[in-house]
Amino acid sequence: MRYVDGFILPVPTKKVGAYRRLARKCGRIWKEYGALDYVECVADDVKPGTLTSFPQSVKLKPGEVVWFSWIVYKSRKHRDQVNAKVMKDPRLAATMDPKAMPFDSNRMIYGGFRTMVDL
Numbered sequence: 001m002r003y004v005d006g007f008i009l010p011v012p013t014k015k016v017g018a019y020r021r022l023a024r025k026c027g028r029i030w031k032e033y034g035a036l037d038y039v040e041c042v043a044d045d046v047k048p049g050t051l052t053s054f055p056q057s058v059k060l061k062p063g064e065v066v067w068f069s070w071i072v073y074k075s076r077k078h079r080d081q082v083n084a085k086v087m088k089d090p091r092l093a094a095t096m097d098p099k100a101m102p103f104d105s106n107r108m109i110y111g112g113f114r115t116m117v118d119l
Helices: 013-032 076-088 090-096
Strands: 003-012 037-042 064-073 109-114
Touching (some): 003 013, 003 076, 013 064, 013 076, 064 076, 076 109
Antiparallel strands (some): 003 109, 037 064
């Protein structure tokens, strides 16, 4: 079954353009190394909840918007192989500096997921 890395992060609205450029660059690199799909989505119909919600999960601040993203791989083994190559790619070196990122990486949530239903 396919494997998915999922991400939720807060992006300042004034840095959406910069984040989008970064996402396009990263997406091209991940796909070059074998990712099957790379998707970045911005919140459109996401409301704060009483107990939990996307905005609460990233401690969303005024002037920020939630992004929900995922990368699809053939398997976890494939994901590990792709990510090992991606992390060595010199094109990403400059983008990995937390001070240069167009979002607060400390509030990013991410993880790997086994696919259970794929229609």
